[in-house]
Amino acid sequence: MDVLVENLGLYWRGVLTTLQISLYSGIGALVLGTIMAGFRVSPVPPLRAVGAGWVTAVRNTPLSVVLFMIAFGLPEIAINAPFFWFGVTGLALYTSAFVCEALRSGINSVSTGQAEAARAIGLTFGQTLGEVVLPQAFRTVVPPLGNVFIAMIKNSAIVGAVGVGGDLYSVGVQLTGSLGEAAIPVLIGVALGYLVLTIPAGLLLGYLERKVAIAR
Amino acid sequence: MTDTPMIRMASVDKHFGDLHVLRDINLEVAAGQVVVVLGPSGSGKSTLCRTINRLEPIDSGTIEVDGKALPAEGKALAGLRADVGMVFQSFNLFAHKTILENVTLGPVKVRRNSKGDAEKAGLALLERVGITNQRDKYPAQLSGGQQQRAAIARALAMKPKVMLFDEPTSALDPEMVQEVLDVMVTLAKEGMTMLVVTHEMGFARRAANRVVFMADGEIVEDAVPEEFFTSPRTDRAKDFLGKILTH
């Protein structure tokens, strides 16, 4: 296990890069997923169709395919950026479909009377969603949303495999490949690196869950 | 008082699929009037009530509130709904907000009042319905009667021109019915225009100017309360009254 100790700095930078990818992708996925969930429950049929189409298309495409389409497709239409941002964009788009569905199930768990009462006092559709429905939906949605985000942290390995470099997964490849270290100890280090991220994420979610439950 | 009725429904029809729930409804409620809507279960009372602020859209006909036709969707509709208070059978207080927050949400977000003004006005309303001491509790912590009074305060906070009540006391334990009816009677005496779906004969007798009797989606009778209760004209109304007066 010397390889772990000797390369601690490399591993640590890997953890930080994976954290960065996850943080940016997570924020992007939350924003886009919330918008798409709003579309899916909106009273406007074309918006509902866009939301449903988005979820169907993205959720049923493998992440690696989404990433390749971004990495090769965007430069085709003259959008160029460092590969890191292509990776983040792909992971955010992919994850947004799952965020959307988790939120939608939460929205459906809020009784229709709540939205009716909100509309009856003159709140617009957006205000009804933002002031009344979503705050209640988020409560039931913390556990499934947590699963989505933990899956996303692990999916960032695919972003690394597709070529971002410097993240935990790439560190593993670098150590076993060009540096010729034995595979199992290196991979144990990689797995530990992911745990360093996912365990605190799980704790944070448990905390959030308790917190929103008390505010009732 | 002007000649424009506060609520006007003309030739209103509505279907749920094959079910014809509202049949050629013509109804006018003058400003300051209190109209009680009665009828057997499934006759379309709730639907009638809900079309007036367009929680249910209609198939054909016109509905006007204070002389203005109901807008189809969007901001204009939201603006109209702000002027039409609604009280539901199941209260529907916002579960994640305190009682005071329930009462101030509309004034702050829709009327754009300052939070301070909204709270001052909100507390005055809570006082009026007798639940000032519940201001910081969540709806689930209140009794049914208290929740319904809070819901009435929430509707009144918008300073509505009309109040719609859909069986406001049906979900309450018997001992809590009176406290809600008392608030409603006071409101009626103060001149609020009200459309009330209820089977509370006492309320109809004390506060209503008219009773409208519905059956199978139609308005079958429209009379002053005393006349309706003592000498209903149709067999369906007689039958209905026979059933509810025996228990």
Ligand SMILES: Nc1ncnc2c1ncn2[C@@H]1O[C@H](COP(=O)(O)OP(=O)(O)OP(=O)(O)O)[C@@H](O)[C@H]1O
């Ligand atoms: N959203 C809906 N979709 C389909 N049918 C509905 C819907 N809402 C009501 N109905 C039907 O329309 C008819 C009228 O319903 P409504 O709720 O207006 O009756 P009501 O007079 O208020 O009855 P109750 O006294 O039981 O409250 C009923 O047959 C009901 O089953």
Ligand SMILES: [Mg+2]
């Ligand atoms: Mg009803």
